[in-house]
Amino acid sequence: MTVEKQITLILVLQLLSSVESQVNPAVCRYPLGMTGRQIPDEDITASSQWSESTAAKYGRLDLEEGDGAWCPEMPVDPEELTEFLQIDLRVLHFITLVGTQGRHAGGHGNEFAQMFKINYSRDGTRWISWRNRHGSQVLEGNVNPYDIVLKDLEPPIIARFLRFIPVTDHSMNVCLRVELYGCAWLDGLVSYNSPSGQQFLLPEGQIVNLNDTIYDGAVGYSMTEGLGQLTDGVSGLDDFTLTHEYHMWPGYDYVGWSNESFPNGYVEIMFEFDRIRNFTTMKVHCNNMFSKGVKIFKEVQCFFRSEANEWEANSVISVLIMDDANPSARYVTVQLHNHMARAIKCQYYFADSWMMFSEITFESDAAMYNNSLSPPRPASVPTTYDPTLKIDDSNTRLLIGCLVAIIFILLAIIVIILWRQFWQKMLEKASRRMLDEELTVSLSIPSDSNTYNANRRHESMSTSEHESNSTYDRIFPLGPDYQELTAQAVVEEEAGYSAGKLALPTNADGVPHYAEADIVNLQGVTGGNTYSVPAITMDLLSGKEVAVEEFPRKHLTFKEKLGEGQFGEVHLCEAEGVEDFLDKDLILDTNIGLPTLVAVKMLRADANKNARNDFLKEIKIMSRLKDPNIIRLLAVCIAEDPLCMITEYMENGDLNQFLSRQQAENEPCSAALNITYSDLRYMAAQIASGMRYLSSLNFVHRDLATRNCLVGRNYTIKIADFGMSRNLYSGDYYRIQGRAVLPIRWMSWESILMGKFTTASDVWAFAVTLWEMLTFCQEQPYSEMSDEQVIENTGEFFRDQGKQVYLPQPEICPDKVYKLMLSCWRRETRVRPSFQEIYQLLQPDPNLEN
Ligand SMILES: *[C@@H]1O[C@H](CO)[C@@H](O)[C@H](O)[C@H]1NC(C)=O
Ligand SMILES: *[C@@H]1O[C@H](CO)[C@@H](O)[C@H](O)[C@H]1NC(C)=O
Ligand SMILES: *[C@@H]1O[C@H](CO)[C@@H](O)[C@H](O)[C@H]1NC(C)=O
Numbered sequence: 131m132t133v134e135k136q137i138t139l140i141l142v143l144q145l146l147s148s149v150e151s152q153v154n155p156a157v158c159r160y161p162l163g164m165t166g167r168q169i170p171d172e173d174i175t176a177s178s179q180w181s182e183s184t185a186a187k188y189g190r191l192d193l194e195e196g197d198g199a200w201c202p203e204m205p206v207d208p209e210e211l212t213e214f215l216q217i218d219l220r221v222l223h224f225i226t227l228v229g230t231q232g233r234h235a236g237g238h239g240n241e242f243a244q245m246f247k248i249n250y251s252r253d254g255t256r257w258i259s260w261r262n263r264h265g266s267q268v269l270e271g272n273v274n275p276y277d278i279v280l281k282d283l284e285p286p287i288i289a290r291f292l293r294f295i296p297v298t299d300h301s302m303n304v305c306l307r308v309e310l311y312g313c314a315w316l317d318g319l320v321s322y323n324s325p326s327g328q329q330f331l332l333p334e335g336q337i338v339n340l341n342d343t344i345y346d347g348a349v350g351y352s353m354t355e356g357l358g359q360l361t362d363g364v365s366g367l368d369d370f371t372l373t374h375e376y377h378m379w380p381g382y383d384y385v386g387w388s389n390e391s392f393p394n395g396y397v398e399i400m401f402e403f404d405r406i407r408n409f410t411t412m413k414v415h416c417n418n419m420f421s422k423g424v425k426i427f428k429e430v431q432c433f434f435r436s437e438a439n440e441w442e443a444n445s446v447i448s449v450l451i452m453d454d455a456n457p458s459a460r461y462v463t464v465q466l467h468n469h470m471a472r473a474i475k476c477q478y479y480f481a482d483s484w485m486m487f488s489e490i491t492f493e494s495d496a497a498m499y500n501n502s503l504s505p506p507r508p509a510s511v512p513t514t515y516d517p518t519l520k521i522d523d524s525n526t527r528l529l530i531g532c533l534v535a536i537i538f539i540l541l542a543i544i545v546i547i548l549w550r551q552f553w554q555k556m557l558e559k560a561s562r563r564m565l566d567e568e569l570t571v572s573l574s575i576p577s578d579s580n581t582y583n584a585n586r587r588h589e590s591m592s593t594s595e596h597e598s599n600s601t602y603d604r605i606f607p608l609g610p611d612y613q614e615l616t617a618q619a620v621v622e623e624e625a626g627y628s629a630g631k632l633a634l635p636t637n638a639d640g641v642p643h644y645a646e647a648d649i650v651n652l653q654g655v656t657g658g659n660t661y662s663v664p665a666i667t668m669d670l671l672s673g674k675e676v677a678v679e680e681f682p683r684k685h686l687t688f689k690e691k692l693g694e695g696q697f698g699e700v701h702l703c704e705a706e707g708v709e710d711f712l713d714k715d716l717i718l719d720t721n722i723g724l725p726t727l728v729a730v731k732m733l734r735a736d737a738n739k740n741a742r743n744d745f746l747k748e749i750k751i752m753s754r755l756k757d758p759n760i761i762r763l764l765a766v767c768i769a770e771d772p773l774c775m776i777t778e779y780m781e782n783g784d785l786n787q788f789l790s791r792q793q794a795e796n797e798p799c800s801a802a803l804n805i806t807y808s809d810l811r812y813m814a815a816q817i818a819s820g821m822r823y824l825s826s827l828n829f830v831h832r833d834l835a836t837r838n839c840l841v842g843r844n845y846t847i848k849i850a851d852f853g854m855s856r857n858l859y860s861g862d863y864y865r866i867q868g869r870a871v872l873p874i875r876w877m878s879w880e881s882i883l884m885g886k887f888t889t890a891s892d893v894w895a896f897a898v899t900l901w902e903m904l905t906f907c908q909e910q911p912y913s914e915m916s917d918e919q920v921i922e923n924t925g926e927f928f929r930d931q932g933k934q935v936y937l938p939q940p941e942i943c944p945d946k947v948y949k950l951m952l953s954c955w956r957r958e959t960r961v962r963p964s965f966q967e968i969y970q971l972l973q974p975d976p977n978l979e980n
């Protein structure tokens with residue numbers, strides 16, 4: 131027998147993978163068919179039933195059939211969790227979200243499950259208890275028999291069978307209606323077996339645990355028969371010691387091995403699939419932080435097995451040519467040359483002392499994930515084929531021709547209308563864009579589900595302008611006063627525009643008040659900047675040229691990637707001789723003799739025209755901002771592509787890391803700076819001062835947080851804006867459908883609920899930032915609450931019935947300052963303090979400091 135090996139050379143440069151070949155947990159949130167009935171009755175079973183009319187098949191979310199829900203025969207006993215509702219999805223699915231509801235039955239029912247657990251299985255025999263990332267099994271359920279409660283599954287589940295197990299704190303009757311959300315698991319992977327992840331010892335003595343925490347098989351020296359972090363859809367960051375998941379230990383995202391334990395020079399991982407598949411590629415997301423001895427594997431050899439127990443002699447060898455000096459983590463694509471197999475075994479060869487993977491995905495049988503946004507239909511709905519439908523060929527062609535023509539004409543008309551309206555409507559649109567985005571931050575629920583929540587008592591605010599599928603109206607049913615307020619706000623806004631309000635709005639004393647209606651937002655194209663600027667200022671700006679100079683690109687030396695957005699990247703660079711390009715009034719915070727560190731925001735060369743225009747606009751605005759506490763735009767490179775803007779960077783990095791680092795270093799008796807309350811107060815006063823400047827120009831920052839403030843020498847602070855593009859802080863942003871990303875924990879209630887961003891909402895965010903500082907950034911604001919709970923809490927702020935939860939007073943925070951924070955979180959924007967007042971209050975207090 132000849133041993134045939136296919137050898138491939140892979141050139142690893144910047145391999146950006148196509149999104150469609152991987153499951154994207156942010157998009158994979160389609161209802162799987164309890165409500166929509168794609169799951170047939172016979173696939174819904176249960177441990178028992180109370181009566182025929184409360185059988186398992188009535189456990190469909192939002193439907194009211196039979197007696198309104200599934201109910202088990204006996205009351206659920208907190209000691210014995212034996213009752214369950216089971217769903218068979220027929221094939222493996224990636225499940226990201228579950229919804230539960232009690233029995234309402236038009237007002238007759240009053241049973242619901244306060245809590246529940248989930249068991250799942252891929253083969254129907256081995257059942258696994260789901261646990262969240264902290265190891266807890268119990269999920270919060272319903273609080274009344276009618277509202278739907280949605281729970282994100284973190285980590286997501288890959289399974290065919292799912293059991294909902296009601297949990298109670300005392301013996302009680304329980305009924306349940308459920309829905310699953312996710313998509314088909316096209317990888318088909320049933321398990322991977324691999325050596326267990328190991329511990330990495332940083333030189334500072336910190337242990338980075340690279341184990342596979344959510345692996346659901348057996349774990350010993352090696353891991354068998356399970357899936358875990360390599361398939362959870364979360365890829366790791368460039369720096370493996372950081373993590374995507376908040377509150378997790380360093381290295382959480384990666385599974386890693388040291389070459390010391392593998393004398394053969396490779397790590398072998400075996401993958402088993404649900405059936406024989408025709409494999410095109412394998413993608414491995416690898417860390418490549420070579421400064422710490424971590425590299426992408428240098429070679430991989432894969433073996434294939436079909437039905438028989440023997441591994442085929444034919445194997446695929448891929449040799450990687452690494453000639454770049456790019457330390458970014460990335461996907462490496464390995465061609466599998468259409469081998470047919472049910473199991474694959476790959477040996478990954480070490481290129482250095484460590485190898486770390488965060489995701490492995492397989493593409494087979496030309497199956498593609500549908501990762502397009504806001505799909506109108508659930509992905510799992512089988513396309514119905516009606517055999518009685520016969521097609522008359524000639525007529526069809528004619529019909530298609532006509533339809534195509536009509537569509538073209540309509541499109542042309544639409545384009546013309548849009549074009550004409552574009553300029554005049556732009557200002558109006560921009561201010562509503564945020565609102566729009568937030569409200570459609572919703573589940574991928576088909577748009578015809580207006581009756582989705584049968585118990586919704588009021589039409590939601592979104593119905594006026596948007597499809598009423600907002601998650602929010604389900605998370606907290608809105609009262610009628612809420613609706614009125616919104617309608618009124620919209621009317622005001624429109625009136626403001628049609629009346630051609632152009633003067634800067636001021637109150638009697640000539641102080642600009644919060645010009646809610648006149649704010650136009652300019653969303654930074656690189657994913658970060660979100661300053662807003664009133665229309666009048668924009669007109670002024672457009673007349674003038676950019677006030678900064680062109681900088682020769684070749685004098686920039688790349689140091690580190692700070693972040694990445696949809697259209698560009700932010701790099702930390704050294705700029706040689708940048709001093710010569712600056713205004714005379716600007717003195718940089720640099721060490722004499724050392725090259726100047728700058729942040730370079732870069733627009734990708736392939737960005738579209740709109741993105742380019744926005745980028746140039748951003749430059750114009752930035753170049754006008756001159757304040758000692760605002761990051762300055764130093765120079766630009768706009769003579770040729772890629773367009774860049776060069777801004778200051780400060781030697782101590784961002785305030786969040788600065789403070790949390792100090793705190794960590796303070797414990798062992800090191801020479802760390804001992805930051806006192808008065809240092810913190812001094813820094814906060816500088817932020818207030820910078821914000822006072824922005825608000826005097828009617829600029830709204832919209833993302834004030836410690837991660838967006840930079841620290842220089844002697845605790846100088848400058849406010850910057852690229853936080854949103856930094857992967858490190860992705861946990862601070864709430865994302866659904868991979869689209870809108872919102873720093874909800876810093877946002878005022880009116881920003882979250884109504885999309886209103888004003889100086890008053892910046893004041894709110896300032897108080898959250900102050901709170902972060904006084905707790906040394908040891909935890910995220912409201913860290914006890916899930917994102918959904920934070921949004922719920924926002925609703926309480928709106929309702930103002932005393933049920934809202936405020937951030938607690940930090941230990942070192944004087945009462946006076948806590949009172950200030952509380953005043954920044956007042957419900958009415960007009961009674962929140964101004965930045966001027968805040969700045970005054972943060973001046974040194976001789977009684978507290980000496
Ligand atoms: C759920 O799974 C666990 C094993 O992980 C098992 O002990 C338990 O009995 C299962 N419960 C049900 C109701 O299937
Ligand atoms: C992985 O490491 C963490 C942190 O040290 C530890 O708490 C956890 O028990 C480990 N998990 C497994 C499965 O080894
Ligand atoms: C696997 O798929 C490729 C392309 O889709 C096809 O050309 C090839 O014939 C398939 N192989 C088998 C054995 O079916």
Ligand SMILES: *[C@@H]1O[C@H](CO)[C@@H](O)[C@H](O)[C@H]1NC(C)=O
Nearest residue numbers: 389390391393481482483484
């Ligand atoms: C592990 O890798 C390092 C760096 O490439 C090398 O110096 C060392 O000899 C390797 N150890 C083993 C056991 O192969």
Ligand SMILES: *[C@@H]1O[C@H](CO)[C@@H](O)[C@H](O)[C@H]1NC(C)=O
Nearest residue numbers: 500501502503504505506507
């Ligand atoms: C993917 O989803 C989009 C948007 O819903 C839809 O138009 C398209 O047909 C889908 N594609 C596939 C292959 O299902």
